[in-house]
Amino acid sequence: MTIYFYKVEEPYGCFSNFSPHPIQIDGWCWQTVEHYYQAHKFVGTTDEALIRTIKNVSTPMEAALLGRDRTRNHRPDWEQVKQQIMWRGVLTKFLTHPDIQQILLNTGEDVIVEDSPTDYYWGCGEDQTGENHLGKMLMNVRQHIRQHLAQANCKLVDR
Numbered sequence: 001m002t003i004y005f006y007k008v009e010e011p012y013g014c015f016s017n018f019s020p021h022p023i024q025i026d027g028w029c030w031q032t033v034e035h036y037y038q039a040h041k042f043v044g045t046t047d048e049a050l051i052r053t054i055k056n057v058s059t060p061m062e063a064a065l066l067g068r069d070r071t072r073n074h075r076p077d078w079e080q081v082k083q084q085i086m087w088r089g090v091l092t093k094f095l096t097h098p099d100i101q102q103i104l105l106n107t108g109e110d111v112i113v114e115d116s117p118t119d120y121y122w123g124c125g126e127d128q129t130g131e132n133h134l135g136k137m138l139m140n141v142r143q144h145i146r147q148h149l150a151q152a153n154c155k156l157v158d159r
């Protein structure tokens, strides 16, 4: 089976980076993965003040709009680091919240697709030809957490 998700209020909406699941990374608390991800576009730039602004806006959509503002200075290495930054955010989200971790694990080996009509990088785009990096990342997080849990169980048995 293939699982499609996009809007928070629709099935599997907890897989969206817009879902209201806070994460804490390096002592900073982010309301959503989207807040965290968008703010990191400005690390080390002359627009660094925007990081705090994005952190404090009340919705992930506001965070996304600020982060996507092309009149602002994005870090020059963004394309090289964005996967790594997203990985940290998404993994932390599913390690922090046991209820949605269970939903992710219960998807078994199903393919997961971010059914975004506009995003051909993180999602599948309108015509399904997109790269679906967020869906792929969620499947990798699922695998990573399974291995992590298996190792923890082995340690318990070894005692």
Ligand SMILES: Nc1c(N[C@@H]2O[C@H](COP(=O)(O)O)[C@@H](O)[C@H]2O)[nH]c(=O)[nH]c1=O
Residues within 6 Å of the ligand: 006, 007, 008, 016, 017, 018, 034, 037, 064, 067, 068, 114, 116, 119, 122, 134
């Ligand atoms: N879920 C969701 C979106 N998708 C999210 O947008 C982010 C990509 O942003 P960027 O790299 O700036 O293009 C990434 O987290 C992707 O999952 N976008 C939306 O406008 N609405 C939404 O409900």
